[in-house]
Amino acid sequence: MLHSKDRKGVDVTASPQPDYEEIVRDPSAWFDRPDQVVAASGLTEAQKIEVLRAWELDARQLMNATEENMPGGEESKLDSVLDSLKRLGLGPSEPAGPSKVGL
Secondary structure (H helix, E strand, C coil), rough: CCCCCCCCCCCCCCCCCCCHHHHHHHHHHHHCCHHHHHCCCCCCCHHHHHHHHHHHHHHHHHHHHHHCCCCCCCCCCCHHHHHHHHHEEEECCCCCCCCCCCC
């Protein structure tokens, strides 16, 4: 089940479902925790993986910013994202090159 915690307080369970691209663009706006993505009945397994990979990238970027003394004001959920990916039989993204983010 999708859950919105956006500034407008819109509960997407009671309104039309958000566009899938919106969810991928900002997973934390639609889910409180990464394990909710795994449990979401409205997403295919491939979509769940894409949402979690987007959340993984966001979490890595947040950690990188924090290391450079630019905190984002929120806690990184990288461990929870990686646990959720593991539940889907996947591991962390493979590094694409020499990047602090690792993606």
